[in-house]
Amino acid sequence: MTLLVSDENRVRTLVLDRPEALNAFNEELYDALTDALLAAADDSSVAVVLLSGNGRAFSAGTDLLEMQQIATDPGFERGKHGFVGLVDALVDFPKPLLVAVNGLALGIGATILGFADLAFMSTSARLKCPFTSLGVAPEAASSYLFPALVGRQDAAWALLSAEWISAQEAREMGLVWRLCEPEDLLPEARRHAGLLAARPISSLVAVKHTMTEPHRAAIRAARERENAAFAELMGGPANLEALTAFAEDRQPDFTGLPAGW
Template identity: 55%
Template sequence: MTSDVLRIEDRERVRTLVFNRPEAANAFNETLYLAVADALTKAATDDQISVVLLTGTGRTFTAGTDLKEMADIARAHAAGEPVGDAGKGFTTLMDVLVDFPKPLVAAVNGTGVGLGLTILAHCDLVLLAEGARLLAPFTTMGVAPEAGSSYLLPLRMGHQRAALALLAGEWITAEEAVASGLALRTCPPDTLLDTAHELARQIAAKPLRSLLATKRLITEAHRDGVRRAMERESAAFDALLRDASAADNVLSRLD
């Protein structure tokens, strides 16, 4: 159950998904988007899996969307060229995340940028390694927020802290993420994954039907709001990508 870009381990009713593109700081290309979406889809209907745990390989959680692929899409938009299924992986993963019926835990082992931050708002519990940092680089790149973050981050962090993160693009330390309510606690890096897995195992030991009902009750009130936010974000993102300078703005993040 392992691919080149995603390592998968099932143990004690917990499925661990490890983002595995260390040469690209675990950035999400189309292949990784679709691999994670597929693994979550299968976990959702597997009665032997009660909890899914997300983490990254090496010292980075994930650098977010692969910027080279994103710049290619921006160039096509600016030129008025059809982009076909480009970017479909992101949409596929978002659809799965919003509807994912089981508890989702994140063990943030290092830097999380873009999706490395916004995916955490879809997780039920988040643990961060001491020294981990998070960044929403969207205004720096000249684009719009993603993954329902314009709705979920104010909900999780409060309006002021979310606005600072999304508008100013300031780094969020692990301690600030905990203080804001985005994360539960920090752990020493060498014990993070074991601590997160033990928490996931404790949850997974509960009756699955009860976990499903409880997760549904926690998330159902906000699901429509998240979907509407993603629709607005997608429209704004597409409009901004049509700007002739969009590709350069995106690629500037590689420097």
């Protein structure tokens, strides 16, 4: 089991449940969360979805050990949905999506905030967009959604630097809506989810549609640019050095790469 699902008062709570791997997304978890979002979208008894993580992390992003296998093993068996399927489900999700960042959030654990209608974050949590430290490109339309959320320079720092961003910095940027003490995070997120869930689902869906529809073409174009850049860089010298360094528990050294990398 990689995902916990529970319902209460028209709120469906999804909890990432690979705490031993800091809730890193392997193919199984990508598929489980995608299936859960698709099911919630089609379930007339669900008004709101709340997403959080189990343990000390929200999500450490894509499982890098599995990512290394994918990069080096042409025969690796991929999941039904994978990363692309999850992002598709997020783009198309028609109901309010609340995200409660309970701990460390890296990669998709951070960029998913671009799809959150309301984002809550523990004061002890922190996040990172590690793309340049992995020798790859942005993902999940973050190259479009982050500047729209926080402005160009804060987005540039988040996406270019691969540095940690504290909860306070995330709130000041506008990446998250509310900060909560760790013990208050889920109760506060659930309280807001319950307030929304008491409204007519048809109205919630209509409001979200009118807010998100103007951005769909730009999100699609951003994803195409990102996917092309990611495909070019994945398995390249910088990416392989980063993945090898991770497997060997050391810092990557990009200074000896061929010119242009």
